[in-house]
């Protein structure tokens with residue numbers, strides 16, 4: 001595949017609920033095309049879904065920062081190039097990203113790019129990205145996904161970068 005732009009940044013977030021009216025962002029992983037990375041865990045005092053309590057909360061081990069500090073650190077990391085943010089099944093990431101930044105303050109391009117849609121448009125079942133899918137494509141594309149922690153925002157963003165680069169012709 002030949003992407004439209006190299007001005008991209010890989011993103012993954014973990015959040016407290018799949019219900020965007022109740023949920024808030026808990027952690028953010030960002031990885032640039034050149035591999036530079038940023039990982040942030042945010043303070044959160046509200047309720048969390050049962051699945052999140054079991055699968056996400058135990059993996060959040062870094063000092064928690066305020067939402068304001070998270071915004072500042074992310075803006076400093078991204079700079080003013082307005083990269084396209086690339087996520088895998090990115091609708092929740094995008095919603096929680098916008099809840100954090102607001103519409104006017106978004107440091108990324110306003111169009112979020114979904115890697116699942118890229119796979120779909122390339123004739124590949126987007127479910128094959130999922131490591132837990134028995135038909136996943138990791139062996140075929142030569143990536144050892146076991147080195148990445150599951151449901152960890154930074155590792156998910158790093159894995160996405162590695163997979164993305166496998167599918168790009170002109171790196």
Ligand SMILES: [Mg+2]
Nearest residue numbers: 012151153156
């Ligand atoms: Mg994740």
